[in-house]
Structure formats: structure tokens, C-alpha cells
Amino acid sequence: MKAKKLFTISPQVVYLFVMVIQFVILFIVLFPTLDSIVFFLFLILVFSMVLRWRINLRPCFMLIDETIFLLIAAFYPPATTYLFVFAYYFSYKNKLIYTIPLIIAAVITNNNTYYLLLLQGLLFGLILSLWENESVYMKDTTDRLRKRIYNLELVQSRLLSDYRDMETISRLKERQRIAEILHDNLGHELTAAHLSLKAYRALMDTKQFEKADITLRKSEKRLENALHQLKSSVKSIEPNIEIGLTDLIHLCNNFIYPVDFIHKGDISKLKPYIWQLALMSVKEALTNITKHALPKMINVSLEVTEYIVRIIVENDGVIDKNGKMDGNGLRYMRNRLEAVNGSLSIQKKDTFKLIITIPIERGV
Numbered sequence: 001m002k003a004k005k006l007f008t009i010s011p012q013v014v015y016l017f018v019m020v021i022q023f024v025i026l027f028i029v030l031f032p033t034l035d036s037i038v039f040f041l042f043l044i045l046v047f048s049m050v051l052r053w054r055i056n057l058r059p060c061f062m063l064i065d066e067t068i069f070l071l072i073a074a075f076y077p078p079a080t081t082y083l084f085v086f087a088y089y090f091s092y093k094n095k096l097i098y099t100i101p102l103i104i105a106a107v108i109t110n111n112n113t114y115y116l117l118l119l120q121g122l123l124f125g126l127i128l129s130l131w132e133n134e135s136v137y138m139k140d141t142t143d144r145l146r147k148r149i150y151n152l153e154l155v156q157s158r159l160l161s162d163y164r165d166m167e168t169i170s171r172l173k174e175r176q177r178i179a180e181i182l183h184d185n186l187g188h189e190l191t192a193a194h195l196s197l198k199a200y201r202a203l204m205d206t207k208q209f210e211k212a213d214i215t216l217r218k219s220e221k222r223l224e225n226a227l228h229q230l231k232s233s234v235k236s237i238e239p240n241i242e243i244g245l246t247d248l249i250h251l252c253n254n255f256i257y258p259v260d261f262i263h264k265g266d267i268s269k270l271k272p273y274i275w276q277l278a279l280m281s282v283k284e285a286l287t288n289i290t291k292h293a294l295p296k297m298i299n300v301s302l303e304v305t306e307y308i309v310r311i312i313v314e315n316d317g318v319i320d321k322n323g324k325m326d327g328n329g330l331r332y333m334r335n336r337l338e339a340v341n342g343s344l345s346i347q348k349k350d351t352f353k354l355i356i357t358i359p360i361e362r363g364v
Helices: 011-033 036-054 059-075 077-092 096-109 112-205 209-237 242-253 272-292 328-339
Strands: 260-264 298-304 308-315 343-348 352-359
Touching: 011 036, 011 077, 011 112, 036 059, 036 077, 059 077, 059 096, 077 096, 077 112, 096 112, 112 209, 112 328, 242 260, 242 272, 272 298, 272 308, 272 328, 272 352, 328 343, 328 352
Parallel strands: 260 298
Antiparallel strands: 298 308, 308 352, 343 352
16 A cells, blocks of 8 residues: 655745735735836836746845835835835845845835835745745755665665675585595595505405404494594584574563564574574564563564575554554664565554564575
């Protein structure tokens, strides 16, 4: 279900709308006494404002227009009525110093209508200026936060990629270590047993049965030693799968709410990075519960199948069942899982359930 796009209106749109309304009202007010000069000045002022709307000129250029209209108003008083438009423009552009001549003109003319128009122009302009400054600040803040989130997600993706690379390097190093162990521990014994068997065959060919029997016994002893060393080597290089499971159990047992943890399946299939992802995901899910729930029951299950690992974290204490609970933590969790072709899904009914799946790589 797509989120509804909120209708927003910008200060610039409101500024233009108020400007149009003011021109309409001004035209209605002046219409009964409208002469050719007043109408011409009205058109000039409209053209000036449209020009600045279409072309982003600096406010100082508008000061030229203000000066011209002030000079005209000095010799033709009806033009004074138009001066409030400049007050509206400069207060919106946060250039209040440019409105000083307009205020002086109001004092000199002592025109009540101009007083009111000037006051409302300054007031509307200042309100819209503050609104626009706040909008710009919020937009900049939002952009900075989005950039930080993007950078964090990028760093997290790189760290996860580096982790996978390190896991591959560790696997190669482990293979090399296994080869060295087999060579060092088994190579000598198997070579000696091989030579003893060759000697046994030679002794049997020369009818030296007593020596042949001794040599055969030595060969058997060598092979027994090799078998024992093979078992010891396998035991030493076999990963300790209980470490990841112990960490997960410890996390659940030490949570602030009681957690019922169960696991099933062959956990020996799980590689170290899967244990790490599982631990991080369960930790984030439990943290999410502390923020958004007051549970009486929390169930955590770990199921290992032939192809995937499925982790389910369920609780019955969701405070707002219709509220949005997929914040940054869950989004980061989803990104980590998707980086290894995993997934995260949410089910909200009588309980809140997080379902995490991680594929098991085969033939590696």
C-alpha cells in the first residue's frame, strides 16, 4: 500500500498569491478614480513584479524601481498608493533597510490608506520571509540527514562487503591451515608406513619372514598413529558451533523481558557470518520491542533447513498496532540481510512478528 503524498504549499506560492490578491484589491480601490496616468503606473508596477518573478534579479535592482516611484509620488501624490508593493517585496526578501524611504514617505504624506497598505505589506512580507527561512532551514536539515543516512548505509554496505571478503579470506586461510596440519601431522607417518610396507614386500621376497613380520607390525603402528593424528586434526579444525548459539541464548536470557528461545535443525551448517547476522538481527528486534511494546510474551525461534535459516521474533505487547514500527534500525537490518540475499518481513495481527530469512550457501 503506497503512502499518501502530503499536499504542501511553499512560501513562494503564497507570496505570489498574496501579490496577485493585492493587485486585484488595489485595482478595485483605484477603479472609481482611475485615470490614464494611474492606470499606466499600475501596468508598469505589474510588469516590474512579473519581470522579477520570471527573472531572479537581486533585490537591489528593485530599489531602482522604488526610487522612480518615490520621485513620481513626490510630484503626483496618487502614485503614493503603489509604494506599499515595494514594502511587501523588500520585507519578503528580508531587506528591511530598503523600506525606510517608504516609511518616511508615509510620514510625509500622512495618508491613512497608505499607512494601512504599508503596514499590511510589511506584515505579510515579514511573515512569509520567516516562513521561507524556516522552510529553507528544514529543507537543508532534511537534506543533511538524508545525506548522513545515505553515507551510513553506504559505509554499512561496504563494511558488510568487507566482512564477506574477510570471511572468504578466512576460509582460504583455514584451508591452508588444514593442508599444513595434514602435511605436518600425517605426512611423516604415512610416508614412513609406505616405506615400511615396501621393506616388508622386499623381505617377503627374500624369505626373511621374521624381519618381515617386525616390519609389518611397524607399518601397522605407523598407520594407527596416522589415524589417531587424523582424528585429532579434524577435532582441532572443526568450528565450534556452540559459540554462536551460546551468544544467542545469552542475549535472550539477559533481556529485560522473559524470552522463550528454541532452535531446531542442523546448526552445524551455519557459517560465522550467518551467526553474526542472526545475533545482530535478534538484538535489533529485541531493542525494537523495548521501544514500541510492553510484552508479556516474547518468542524467539531459530530454524535451520537445508537451504535457509529462519528466525522469528514474536511479541504480544505492541502498544499501537496501527503505528509505523519500521524505523532506522529495522531498515538497516533489512539492508544487511538483503546484502546476503536474505529478507525481513513483518506481520502484525494479535502479535507483532519479525520473520528473518538468511540463505545457506552450499558447496562452499
